[in-house]
Amino acid sequence: MSIGTIITYPANPRVAKSQIAALYSGVEVSVDSNVEMGKTNKSPEFLAKFPHGAVPVLETTGGSCIFESDAIAYYTASQQENSPLLGVDKVQAAQILQWILFANGSICPSLGTWLAPVFGYGTFNKVTYNNAVAALKRSLGTLDAHFLRNTFFVGERISLADITIACDLKVAFSTIFDPAFRKGIPNVTRWFTTIMAQPHVAATLGEVTFAEKEAQPKKDEKAAPAPKKVETAAVAAEEPAAPKAKSALDLLPKSSFNLEDWKRFYSNNDTKPDAMDYFWKNLDREGYSIWKVDYKYNDELTKVFMSSNLIGGFFARLERARKYVFASLLVMGEDNNSAISGYFVIRGQEVPFEVYDAADYDSYNFTKVENLDDEKTRALIADYFAWEGDFEGGMKFADGKIFK
Numbered sequence: 001m002s003i004g005t006i007i008t009y010p011a012n013p014r015v016a017k018s019q020i021a022a023l024y025s026g027v028e029v030s031v032d033s034n035v036e037m038g039k040t041n042k043s044p045e046f047l048a049k050f051p052h053g054a055v056p057v058l059e060t061t062g063g064s065c066i067f068e069s070d071a072i073a074y075y076t077a078s079q080q081e082n083s084p085l086l087g088v089d090k091v092q093a094a095q096i097l098q099w100i101l102f103a104n105g106s107i108c109p110s111l112g113t114w115l116a117p118v119f120g121y122g123t124f125n126k127v128t129y130n131n132a133v134a135a136l137k138r139s140l141g142t143l144d145a146h147f148l149r150n151t152f153f154v155g156e157r158i159s160l161a162d163i164t165i166a167c168d169l170k171v172a173f174s175t176i177f178d179p180a181f182r183k184g185i186p187n188v189t190r191w192f193t194t195i196m197a198q199p200h201v202a203a204t205l206g207e208v209t210f211a212e213k214e215a216q217p218k219k220d221e222k223a224a225p226a227p228k229k230v231e232t233a234a235v236a237a238e239e240p241a242a243p244k245a246k247s248a249l250d251l252l253p254k255s256s257f258n259l260e261d262w263k264r265f266y267s268n269n270d271t272k273p274d275a276m277d278y279f280w281k282n283l284d285r286e287g288y289s290i291w292k293v294d295y296k297y298n299d300e301l302t303k304v305f306m307s308s309n310l311i312g313g314f315f316a317r318l319e320r321a322r323k324y325v326f327a328s329l330l331v332m333g334e335d336n337n338s339a340i341s342g343y344f345v346i347r348g349q350e351v352p353f354e355v356y357d358a359a360d361y362d363s364y365n366f367t368k369v370e371n372l373d374d375e376k377t378r379a380l381i382a383d384y385f386a387w388e389g390d391f392e393g394g395m396k397f398a399d400g401k402i403f404k
C-alpha cells in the first residue's frame with residue numbers, strides 16, 4: 001500500500017528525493033503530477049492543507065499533510081524501522097540534518113538566484129547574480145573539502161543527505177556547472193557521480209548529462225517570459241524555458257475522435273462494457289493508432305512496486321504527449337516474476353516525437369496493432385483498460401497506471 005500521494009507539477013526533481021528514499025525503504029509512494037502552477041496550488045482547498053502554496057506536498061494515507069520536499073523525503077525514509085538513510089546513531093542523525101539544513105540555507109538560495117534568469121523565471125541583475133555565484137562557490141568549497149576525505153556526507157554509506165542534496169544539484173550539474181566549474185569542485189563532482197550511479201538513484205533519475213557549456217542567464221528582460229512561479233530554492237525545472245513549439249501532430253487532418261472526451265468518459269464510466277463500447281464506436285482509425293507496448297527487460301524486474309514506479313517515471317516524462325496519448329500500462333505477475341505491458345492510443349499513425357523523445361522510450365517495444373476488428377484483440381485491450389482478465393502467459397494483474 002502506498003504511504004501517501006505527493007502532489008506536484010510534472011517532472012519536479014524535488015519529488016525524486018522521496019521516490020529514491022521509497023526505493024531504499026521498500027515502500028511505495030504515489031505521485032499526482034496534475035498541479036497547474038498558480039492555479040491548483042493557490043486554490044482555497046490546497047491552501048487549507050498546505051498554507052504556503054508551494055509544491056511538492058504530501059498527503060499521507062492517514063490524511064496528514066506535509067510540505068517541504070526534504071521533510072517529505074524524511075517521512076518516506078522513516079517508514080523503514082531504523083532506516084540506514086537516517087543514520088546509525090544520534091550523532092549521524094544530527095549530521096544528516098546538519099547537511100540538509102546547510103544545503104537549504106547556504107546552497108539552494110544562491111543556486112536558485114543563479115538559475116532563475118537562466119530559465120527565464122526572473123530578471124537578470126548583475127550584482128545579485130555575481131553575489132549568488134560567489135556565495136555558492138563558497139558553500140560548494142565547504143562540500144569539496146568534506147569530500148576530499150569522505151565518500152558520503154555522513155558515515156560510510158549513502159544517507160538522506162546525499163539523496164536530497166544530489167537532487168538539489170542535479171539541474172545545476174546539467175546546465176550551469178560546465179567543465180571549468182566542475183574542475184573547481186572535483187570532490188563534489190566525484191561524490192555527485194557516485195550518488196547518481198547508485199541503482200535506486202539511477203532508476204529514478206535516469207542518466208545524468210553534464211553541462212558542456214554553461215547555460216547563460218537571459219539578460220534581455222523583454223525576451224524573458226513573465227515569471228511562471230516563485231522559485232525559492234535551487235531547482236527551477238528540468239529544462240530551460242523554451243519557446244512553445246507546435247507539435248507536428250497539430251498539423252494532422254482534424255479527427256472526429258476527441259481524446260479529451262474519451263478520457264473523461266473512461267474516467268466516469270465502467271470500463272466494461274460502457275467505456276469500451278464508447279471507444280470502439282467513436283475511435284477514428286485514420287486519426288489515431290493503437291500500440292501494444294512491452295517492457296524490454298522484464299527479467300530484471302524485482303518488486304512490483306518498483307515496476308510501478310518505473311511506469312510512473314515513464315509517464316512523468318511523457319508530459320508533452322498528454323494531449324495526444326491515452327495509455328494503460330500494467331504490471332502483471334508478482335515480485336520477482338513480473339512483466340510490464342499495456343496499450344497506447346496515439347494521435348496519428350506513427351510514434352510521435354513527444355513519445356520517442358522520452359528517456360524511457362528505448363526500454364519499451366512499441367508494436368502497432370493492426371487487427372482492430374478481431375474480437376480477441378478487442379477483448380485483450382478491454383482487459384488492459386479495465387485492469388482485469390487473464391493476460392499473456394496466464395499472468396494476473398498486479399498494478400497499473402493510466403496516462404490520461
Ligand SMILES: N[C@@H](CCC(=O)N[C@@H](CS)C(=O)NCC(=O)O)C(=O)O
Nearest residue numbers: 053054055056068069229230232233
Ligand atoms: N523548499 C521547498 C521549495 C518548494 C518550492 O519553491 N516550490 C516551487 C515550485 S519548484 C513552488 O511551488 N512555488 C510556488 C510558490 O512558492 O508559491 C521544497 O523543497 O519543497
